[in-house]
Amino acid sequence: MSYAENFLVKPKFIKNKEITVIAAPFSGGQPRGGVEDGPDHLLKAGLLNQVRNLGWKTVGGSTDTGLTVMSFTKPPNDTDVGKMKQPRYVSNATQTLYKETAKVSKSGALSLLIGGDHSLAIGSVSGVFEAHPDACLLWIDAHADLNTPETTESGNLHGCPVSFLLGLAKSAEMEDSVFRWVKPCLATGRLAYIGLRDLDAGERAFIREYNIAAYTMHHVDKFGIGRVVEMALDRINPDKARPIHLSFDVDALDPIYTPATGTPVRGGLTLREGCYICEAVAETGALVGMDLVETNPALGSTDQAIQETVSAGLSLVRCALGETLL
Ligand SMILES: NC(=[NH2+])NCCC[C@H](N)C(=O)O
Numbered sequence: 001m002s003y004a005e006n007f008l009v010k011p012k013f014i015k016n017k018e019i020t021v022i023a024a025p026f027s028g029g030q031p032r033g034g035v036e037d038g039p040d041h042l043l044k045a046g047l048l049n050q051v052r053n054l055g056w057k058t059v060g061g062s063t064d065t066g067l068t069v070m071s072f073t074k075p076p077n078d079t080d081v082g083k084m085k086q087p088r089y090v091s092n093a094t095q096t097l098y099k100e101t102a103k104v105s106k107s108g109a110l111s112l113l114i115g116g117d118h119s120l121a122i123g124s125v126s127g128v129f130e131a132h133p134d135a136c137l138l139w140i141d142a143h144a145d146l147n148t149p150e151t152t153e154s155g156n157l158h159g160c161p162v163s164f165l166l167g168l169a170k171s172a173e174m175e176d177s178v179f180r181w182v183k184p185c186l187a188t189g190r191l192a193y194i195g196l197r198d199l200d201a202g203e204r205a206f207i208r209e210y211n212i213a214a215y216t217m218h219h220v221d222k223f224g225i226g227r228v229v230e231m232a233l234d235r236i237n238p239d240k241a242r243p244i245h246l247s248f249d250v251d252a253l254d255p256i257y258t259p260a261t262g263t264p265v266r267g268g269l270t271l272r273e274g275c276y277i278c279e280a281v282a283e284t285g286a287l288v289g290m291d292l293v294e295t296n297p298a299l300g301s302t303d304q305a306i307q308e309t310v311s312a313g314l315s316l317v318r319c320a321l322g323e324t325l326l
């Protein structure tokens with residue numbers, strides 16, 4: 001038995017332990033420069049080889065090395081639509097990503113998105129759910145990213161992807177807008193959050209109204225991460241039959257571990273708690289898609305801060321792919 005075969009994750013919905021990495025150097029969903037360099041840092045730190053060393057076959061991608069590096073161009077005259085900032089840029093980018101991700105997922109491989117800001121999840125989740133329509137979504141984040149074009153206070157679209165996926169935006173802004181292509185693919189009962197600690201008023205109202213499974217840092221303290229993950233998965237995947245998409249915003253972790261990110265919030269998950277979530281998902285064998293987003297190397301105050309953020313991100317990916325299973 002080879003060293004790689006020794007890793008025990010047994011993917012239920014993925015062909016031959018195949019994976020394609022999609023690098024999306026995109027920052028249009030928020031105002032801070034640098035998050036577009038996240039993928040490059042993660043790749044230079046050895047992401048592809050680390051994935052391969054866990055027995056995954058990196059397949060497909062534009063260069064047939066299992067990696068697709070996307071490129072995005074800013075459309076001219078991208079004026080605000082309602083409160084939404086850079087709506088055409090985000091719509092074009094996420095639509096392109098959606099098509100790429102759907103292709104990967106339909107090929108039977110696991111789709112791993114490295115970002116880039118969290119607006120990208122409009123595309124990655126749409127693409128994964130096209131191939132796996134019965135999937136559920138675990139969203140690990142300090143934020144709910146559940147604002148609609150009406151409720152957003154900042155206008156930054158990285159604060160809105162979940163509302164698009166759920167189809168919560170009701171206004172004409174959505175119907176006539178550049179985001180017409182987004183088909184709501186997610187039901188409120190298939191979404192769970194872990195790590196929340198910075199919610200806007202509109203987001204809190206939606207969580208209550210739709211009874212969304214939302215575990216804040218308070219719940220993590222109260223029940224411990226083990227129970228929280230169990231409760232979250234019981235809510236969205238009670239029969240354990242559904243594929244799982246894991247969308248991980250590095251700001252879910254405490255800024256002690258991931259300082260180089262655009263909207264850090266103190267009082268977050270420890271690195272071990274973040275890894276535990278990923279390990280618990282790996283254990284199910286049901287992972288079909290993962291996003292690792294919001295690594296912004298430009299916001300690390302020292303080289304060490306950047307390096308720690310990148311290596312924490314890599315740990316999360318490896319744990320989700322089975323590194324620590326015995
Ligand atoms: N993906 C993120 N880091 N999102 C932060 C969102 C912050 C805030 N709730 C907003 O809508 O602007």
Ligand SMILES: [Mn+2]
Binds near residue numbers: 141142143249251
């Ligand atoms: Mn966040």
Ligand SMILES: [Mn+2]
Binds near residue numbers: 118141143158249
């Ligand atoms: Mn986020």
